Structure formats: C-alpha cells, structure tokens
Amino acid sequence: MYRIVFLLFNSCCMLMACSDTKSPQLPYYNEADFTPIFVKNKKEIADKISHQIANFAFLNQDSTLITEKNIEGKIHVANFIFTSCGSICPTMTRNMKIVSDSLKNEKSLSFLSYSVTPWIDKPSVLKKFKEKNQIQNKNWHFLTGSKSSIYQLARQSYFAEEDLGFSKDSTEFLHTEHFILVDKNKRIRGIYNGTLTLEMQQLIQDIRTLSENEKF
Template sequence: MSCKEEQKNKSVVSLPYFNSADFTPKWHTPKHKIPAFSFINQSGVSITNKTYEGKIYIADFFFTSCPGICPKLTKNMAAIQDIYMADKDIMLLSHTVMPWRDSVPLLKAYAEKYQVNPEKWNLVTGNKEALYQIARTGYFADEDFTKTQDESNFIHTENFVLVDKQGYIRGVYNGTLEVEVERLKRHIKILKQKV
C-alpha cells in the first residue's frame, strides 16, 4: 500500500500545530500564535486580532494587479466564503503584499469584483513592514525568505493558512488546487468538532 493510499484510508480526527517555517507538524506542543496585528480593510475599517478572536479563519496573501495565481486564490476563497457564509465561527483574511499600490479604494473595487462580504472576509492593507513581518514570522508565508533572509524580496505565496480560535496555525494548503481546498474544508470540520 502506498503512503497516499494509506493516508486516504486513515480518517483524520485531530490536526497538528505548526510552530515554525518548515511546517513540521507538532501534535501536542502549540507554541506559535499569530502575533498582534492592525491593518485597514476594504471598507476603511481597522482590523486587528480582536476582529478574529474566537474565530477559525483562513488567511492568504495577494495583490489586486496580480495576473498569475491571485485570481485563482481569490476565486477559491470566494467559494469558501459562500460555503461558510452562514457560519459565524468561520472568517477569511486576505493581506495585500503590494500595500504601496493597493489602497482602500482599490481593495474595495477588488472586493466588489469578487463579491467579498465584509462581514465574513477582510482584504487588508497597511504598513509594508508590518504586512511583510506578519507574512514571514506570523504565517510563515514566505518560503524564499526562509532560504535567503532577504527582506527586500517580494512576497508571493499560494498558501491558505488555517488558524484556530486560539490563534494557532493548524494547516497549510495550496490555495490554487481544488483537492487542497477540499482538504481544508475537511480540516475546518475537524476544528469545529473539537471546539
């Protein structure tokens, strides 16, 4: 039996914690929480950790003028939004990696294009250093940085990051792939059962 077949036959009943950028799963040692943040959303409203307190949420990174993976990421986030629209425990958080361009009006136009519900899903901009810091040290979203430590590198990642109600990372998924989005939905179900 291959590893993949074995994984299919095992039913996952709990999720690991991810405490470092190498995404080594830890089953009983949560140490890393998403650090405090404060950004501005598509409506011009301040969004902080308090906004997501007690919520399961999916975070990602994008920019509005991205011609490559971002439209696919946003489309998949929009599908997740639709699935969990009535679920008050689930929220979404998309951070721009081009804050010098992605102003509140641009985020608002992008949100309207993709039918983003501001009660469910925040598209945020703010200080570049703060955004890049949380991407790299909060969500471990910049694989190139872990290799090069070059702070001037532009951040671009296809990851969706699943964060639990306590602020711990519980899963990382390729947001461009349907099979990974399905895995994310299964893992959300597991988190909801544990709460």
C-alpha cells in the first residue's frame, strides 16, 4: 500500500518540480520507504544521500562476468524476473523492451534483469529467453549467480519489494513488479510499476532528464 501512496506523492513532486524550473531535477531515494529527497548541489548530495547500489558480480546470458564496473558512469534500470514466470514477468519484459527500444541510441544506459531463480536460470536459459523476446540491446544483461547475493542486492540495495527489504532473508522468495532507476553514481532516482505500460513513458522521460541534467 505504501508504494501506491509513494507513486501518487512522487507524481505530485514531479509536477511541482516541473512548474518551478524548466529542467526538472529528479529526487533521490535514500531509504526503503522511498521518501523523495530533493537536493540542489554537490554538498547537499554528500551530506544527505548516503545510499548507493552495492558492488556485485554475476554472469550474464553470454556467461560474461558483469560487475558494478560495467555500469560505472552509466544510468541503469534494474528489475527482478524469472524465465519460468507465467504471471507478471512476461509483461515486465515487454515493457522493459519498450524502454530499451525507445532509448536505443543512449550509449550510457544499461538494463539489468536479475533472475530470482538463479538455480534454474543458468546463462544458457537466459540467452534463450533474451532471444525469444527478440531483445537485441547489447547493454541489457540478464544476470544469474548466487541466490543469496541476488536477494540481498535486491532487498538491501534496490529496495525492490513491497515490504521493507531488510526484514527478509534469502530463504523467502523474491517477486516484485518494480523497475528501479539508478543514476551514474549508483544512487536510486525512481521506482516504477513494471506491469504498467503507461509508467514506461514516465521512466523514459526520467531517463532523458537524468541524461540531460546529471552533472554530479
């Protein structure tokens, strides 16, 4: 429920930001409750924004090791899926593809789709999944590896679930519809419902805003 409240509040904040400036500044998100924080300069960022996506290392669909170094200096969008999912994951993948295709010329943009059933989704399975969905973006990585590492990253770095991530451990199954927008300094700047096509338009707009305005 708090996510719904957040999305409504976030929309209002965006509208106010747009009305105040010609070039809106996206908020930062420092906590799992996604309270937006607006800052104006580098000093405020250093003082108020402590949370960043933690370091990681996972294999992608080509059995290539992908780490935080691959997204260094890049905006990225993350989500959490599994290839055998018959409910929300196909919709999420189609919607992520809308964003990917719309921004195919953005060289400093990556997409990270982490498998929440990594014991099933080996690189070869993820490769077939990417091909099946006709995804050609070389900067869209489908990632697999240690279950506990993926779940910890999802809950403690990306704040990916409805319930506060810190209250769960890796034994509890992770399933979330959220897309998380992360800036070039690995700070969270937006959350979106990946099952809603309409929200993809907002995500596209926010990525463009980051690309144009991010100077830190």
